[in-house]
Amino acid sequence: MPRHHPRTRARTATGTLIATAVFALTTGLLSPLPHASANTAGKSAAAVTDHCEGQCADILPPGANGSATLAEILAHRVFGTQPAHAEDQLGPYAALSSGYPSLTDGNLGDYFGDESFGVAEGQTGSVTKPRDDVTITRDKKNGIPHIEGSTRYGTEFGAGYAAGQDRLWLIDLFRHIGRGELTSFAGGALANQGLEQEFWPQAPYTEDDLQKQVDYIRAHNGARGAQAMEDAQAYIDGLNSYREKSKKGRYFPGEYVLTGKVDAITNIGEIQPFKVTDMIALASVVGGLFGNGGGGEVESAMSLLQSQQKYGVAKGTEVWESFRGREDPETVLTVHDGTSFPYAGKPANPKGAALPDAGSVDKEPLVFDRTGAAGAKNPAKDPVSAPKKLKPLQGMFDKGVLPSDLFSGDSAKKGMSNALLVSGEHTASGHPVAVFGPQTGYFAPQLLMQQELQGPGISARGVSFAGVGMYVQLGRGQDYAWSATSAGQDITDTYAVELCAPDGSTPTKQSTHYRYRGECVPMEKLERTNSWKPTLADSTAAGSYRMQVFRTKYGVVTHRATVGGKPVAYTALRSTYRHEADSIVGFQMLNDPSYVTDAKTFQQASEHISYAFNWFYADSRTVAYYNSGANPVRAADIDASLPVKGERAFEWKDFDPADNTSAQTPPEQHPQSVGQDYYVSWNNKQAKGYTAANFSLGAVHRADLLDGRVRKLVEKGGVTRASLTRAMADAAVTDLRGEQVLPELLKVIRESPVTDPALAAAVQKLDSWEEGGAKRNETSAGSKSYAHSDAVRIMDAWWPRLVEAAFKPGLGDGLYDALTAQLTVDESPSAAHGPTGAHAGSAFQYGWWGYVDKDLRKVLGEPVKGPLGDDYCGAGSVSACRDTLLKTLGEAAALPATEVYPGDDSCKAGDQWCSDAIIHRALGGVTHKPFQWQNRPTYQQVVEFPSHR
Template identity: 35%
Template sequence: MKPGLLLSTLLSASLLAACGGGGSSNPAPASNTPTPSNPSTPETPTGPEPRPSNVTAPFADYGTVLNILPPGQDDIGGVANLAADIPGLGDLLSTLFDDLVAETGLVPALSKEPHFDDQLGLYDALVRSEPGLTDDQLGDYFKAAPLLAPDAGNWESELTLDAAGYQVEIKRDNFGVPHIFGDSRRDALFGVGYVTAADRLFLLDVLRRAGRGELSRFLGPADFSFDEDIAVNAPYREEDRTTMIANTIARFGDDGAQVFDDATNYVAGLNQYVADARSGLLQVPVEYVALGVQLEPFVIEDVVAIATLIQGIFAGGGGNEHNNVLLLQALEAQTGSKDIACDLWKDLRHGTDPESSVTTTTSFATQSPPTLPDICPLSGELAGQFPGAVMFDAGSFQSYDPLSHEPCGRPGQPECPEALGNVPALPGTGVVGGLLDTVGDLLGGILSLSFLDDGGQALSQQWANLTRQLPTLWTRKDTLSEQQQQQAMQRIAAIETGIQGLRDGFPSVMSNALLLNAEHSASGQPLAVFGPQTSYFVPQLLLEMAVHGGDINTRGMTFTGLPYVVIGRGPDFAWSATSGSSDLTDVRVVQRCEPADAPAHGEGGYQVNGQCKPFDVIDEQWVARWNLASSTDPEAVGQNEAVTRRVIRTEEYGPVIGFATVSGLPVAVTRQRSTYFAELDTALPFLQASRNDVHDVQSFYDVFHNTTGSFNWFYIDDRDIAYFHSGDYPQRANGIHPELPSWGNGQYDWNGFIPQQAHPQESNPPRGYLASWNNRPARDWWAADAHAPYGSAHRNDILDVRLQQLVEEGSVTRARMVEAMGDAATVDLRGQEIVPAALALLESAPVTGDQDSAIRLMQDWVANGALRRDRDGDGNYDEEAAVALMDAWYPLMIDILLPQITAVEDVDGQNLSLMGRDNKPGAMGSAYNNGYYGYLERVLEQAAGTSASPYRALRCAGSNDLATCRGALANSLNQAIAELGGIASMDSWNVDETQDQIQHRAIGLASVPAIHWQNRPTFQQVVEFTGHR
């Protein structure tokens, strides 16, 4: 297999993880057509034409950039991060691992790396910073991120690689961030690959398997969520990934050749590290030994797989039109009225809500179609006005799950498929009493040290003593105390939990951005605080580096497995992104038929352009083999699972996601995504950004328009700030209703994508700032089909309020911007947006003594910003009682005030609501992106007569009557007070702050302590430029 695919994929994945996908500058629209019977193998292209370097002063730095990326730069995983400086630990582990080391040839890392978690404290400390932050204090919360020359100063470590025809220097600063210096671009990319493997090897392996939808083949039956997700949304054969490489190379011309060249060099760097590790020259993450999995060389198709994974998570939008059909049919059944059902559906949709927060206030009614139809889809007029729209028969839709699994290999169970490429894993270490032996006890004890807290220090000393007594341990069964064995079992269980929840740990949307026009800053230059919000992992999914070589001169973050910096800075500009969630995916309906030459797979075919074409079926099996990442329940230990993936897909309209009937005729329901089978087309913007093709606002627009995924991109230099909303948004055929499924029969196909000028964009906005937190991009830009959060209350309102205040203040510093962001990171959106409306309605009539006390409590909290903040670090929120009341009151508000919505939360066992009730704070950090916040705020304002945009049918407590609404609201407050023990016990109202805390999800054996909840980017830059090239 050729290595050219890797870069394209890496680029694609890198944009996705940080915030986007890409395409060529002006490529022909991708056909996105799988050709499984005739895959293309990419020929090695002619090298790119020589081009002058844009880096005339390669290490020039025209400003001040700070950044942060917790927990830290280093991580090769496992025991290397579990116990530091324990005397004799190396000898002990060598004894434990001798047999498996001999079998795998891999040497596990045994010592904690110096920069494993040294940015975690900086990140966590911001929440406890005192008001009045100054620029010279920012170093307490961020690290400097300059562009440095090779001879710039005191490097903590230096490595020169001279191998396989490459020569590169890798110098690490005092945070372990690699600065890569090559004489040429190819040398630099080789260094990028080597550094990525050095810092994220096991994670790389996890991601390349997850992106193929085969993580269970690698890590066993602990988790099938990634495999299920890929099987539904991005099911590819390996030859499809190879074909995507060829397509991308052909589509980009000379830039395609450069992408291929970059990818080749990047993979060569990855594999140089792998070769060194397999020959015993370098240590590897202990997970390879502990979980019994092999380290294999990388190929470009791996990068395609990673790009697929990230594209699907962060860069999508739309593709849920079938849920609108189900909701409409349920509402009609409940209300008994087509008109009321349609009005309620439109209320719940927030398709074009005029009060929703927007990033640009300029109108962009430029989608296809420009506006949402006002017709009721349940009416008889639908077919006449929208002949391409489909409403399948009520009750007929059945979702299709292409992945299944069942226990195998034991008596009475089916035989397991062949296990490929795995070596025996360690036994159930520290897990099941009957399986615990001395070796297991010892390893379990080592794992119990992983938290490295004060208690761990005592255990470290205890283990040092045990090590010296090693010869006597082999015959003893009581090596560990009961407490230590319990700690070991809990740690092993945490490994299982981390792997099982891996997919859920990825947020579906992410990131925020605050940018201020130059005229409002103290320096007269623009300011920015922005970054991607990609949850929290150990090791982190993101990876920081500075890269210099040939025409590359950049620093920032990439997604693990990608060769380019995808969010970061050049010499005189910086950029970032947030997820866009706009509509680039449509649900199609194809009529089923039986081809004359019936396919052997037995699934039949579908009608398109007057022909009956057979479905393409991917039918694969593998074994998910039990290991330490799997269930530790005694009955599950050693239990393997046989996995079957049976994907049904169409050539034109993507994979099948369900079946239904339309007027009694059988149909298949598919999902057509504009980036499907074109995962690599996002490579170009990162290629261009890496060589500093961006130099002003227009070039920024031109470069990031090439991003195929749905993202909001932000730019800053010493003069301007700018915004661009990217994505391959289809030009839909006449007759399609964009909120409903459409026929996939050849008559209503897309006609390319909307042009660059139709995308929301703005520079130096008149209101003085840009703010984005996964909100509506622009006024009149409609929300994707079943995307409902764009109502009157959105978390971007938190940023709007603070940036408006900064504009009014003027003379804003970088520290003041950081302070505004830090406050926003602890705001409870419900307190900022819903509570004021609720208190106003309650005070519209006399209130009881208890209610009056509660109202005053909440008024004070709202006046102070409605923060969930423990500034003094005592383990209690600063306004604990108000937070406790908010948490108790909110679900009762929903139950009592929104019966029209709660009625669709359980329809024959299915929740048909368009979003969840509450995106509350928790381990992932990101919160308040979607929930019933706007519904509650508006129905309360409607009842009070203050709503500027009343709903059509949604009402407070189902009534138009003010007294009814106020009575229901008072009832909900009384119940909340009672649940907390009454007003008299207000001083004891409390919140379990640990439930809100950020928990870095372990991808492997290592962990870090929990930190205070903050709703902010994972990687974050603070930027102010003072000059320009």
């Protein structure tokens, strides 16, 4: 697209901004962001009993403060300074990857912050009173807001006010993402377009749709629903109060100046008021990222057809099911006591399947009328490199306010998060220990924000997603703590609706009418037109485009095809569609000390959360687990993994499209447990019979890294907070392939002596690495190099080559491509092409680890439960498989680091450490340095309650 010449652009932007800043500072128009009044004396913000007694800790990098004035942004860009509390939690968080081997309960404070209630005497950093009935006290160390209200309204008002202090710009961004209006708000960079195109089609709501969701919560949840909406309004009132004061006082976030919303000199411009419906739009983004599950049935149908074409219908179905792995007997389970919770499994005699005719599937177009934009591709699917290293002030948001690589593709794949809990009978103290948290990615500022809420009916501390923080969503109460991991069970189905023409003529695949319960009815056409112009922060040329989707009673149209020669539209129907914020009632309960008093009431609160999450609980007496989600009750004999006919006989039970309601499975049918010896979760399978919505839950899963370590701790006994944290941290720097699959690879290779010197050297390096624990961590803190760097390089280069060489000849090009489109082969930390993107931390969630492991064990003649439907590596021959592995190993070993790690805008080619390193994605004007890769939650708690109410 047309751009200014880079040197001219740099001079223009830098000169203008510095001149603006100097004038503004000297005339008093800009000031540091005030989080407090002049009164800094204050007592503890919480007059409640804290039963954790100093044994609760947490961490959330980079820091609590996520706002910066224009002056602070300029100082950061020119001089490298950071606003107060913007990154003071990054150092302790990063240090754990090298410091964990010597971790003790005594030095946990070096790596985690104190999660006690209130602010200790002498540790008050600031006090703000936005109203007489609420006080916001921030601690000196981290600047976390402790909000204490004497009234319910005041408490929630204070929560909204503190959210404005810490995340005003971020909240504004996300309400525009949820409405599909990011480019009009923040500029037309391809990454911003990609975000609109990723999220808006999932929830293409009109303003009326958003208001109806607010009204639905009030009308269908009794007193708690009414209270939730009152709390939401109070929160919005507090957010708007800060918005107005910061605008009048000229200490609002500097990004509003950089994107042209407000003039820094005259203060002319507006920060649009917030509404309760903004929270619905925000919730749709958060839920789509972390609480969704299912979908992809069209792609599953196409891979099944490819398998049947390759092998014949019977054998092809068997082979496909073996890769689908709905009930792999070798996969790790969260509920491991044998209890079964059947859901969404394969029926014996499936009905209503609507598989497309071969070659007939077309993806529904989304983008139209594009002007002034580069290319015609959907930018959400284009490869996007890591955040650019910018010269001071140059092109601050030229790559987009948000990185599309984190959000690209199927948002249901953004699982992440882990949990480790051990029952008191296996701990040193006799009280349960938990180490858990969500892995929500690394942003500057974070999507999550820390807070403590104390007021009538509310007593909790932890984190909430910015903009929907009227309650703590993950954290602790007075004598209990809770956390979650994304569950991903199947709550989204694909329907094939028969197309028709209202005049009775022959329909085509492009027809915009469909049959619904016997009538030919029109699809609802929804559009969003966005336009933008260059700003100081985004040099993207002026342009515009239009997004368009068609909506039916069965959801939004995603594809068109023919089934049995008749044209159909495939639609995606999600049970949480039109119910983005219903979960608010469950969170309200979790924050209510009079409601949650034990494991059972915790589970009952979790039942009210509609999104697909695994919830974990610990108090001084027990640990517990519950899987939440609006699991629809499907018609009998429906195969949820494939598209189904859009006919009444195959609808969800009691389906009513008006509000998208249906019967849902009762709580007792959701995976749950109380008092199991231990629990681990890293987005793995929940329990026997509970079918996941994806292909990744096989014989090798990253949860194995936790399960093996925690099981050993439990068998030994005497588990402590430190030992459980060490187990998590050790798994966080371990290469899953190196620990779980490399032993089988080496077994096959060593079936005969390796005579080639170069291959023998490569094998020896891999063997030494595996014996050393297959780690990807620094030789010493700050060294920025790995102890077994050559072995890591070889594995990174070898894995994709060995998978393709072992499987593609047997599967054939068509089936191999279809299967790898559904489950990526590789997701190492440096695999920028993986579902999570480059420098994102989360790794090894998706890959062919289990397929390779099963195939190799079968080649070796070892026991395999739930084997693949055919032999692949060497067609089952040990010698032929060995030849394949050695050939690809030789190719990988010869590949230089500059090709394995080609570099990007943040890393030089060949820099292995940097290629793995985590980089906070800048959501605004403040950035942070890369740090050592570690595969762990972004926000994390370490808790052990010694007493109970």
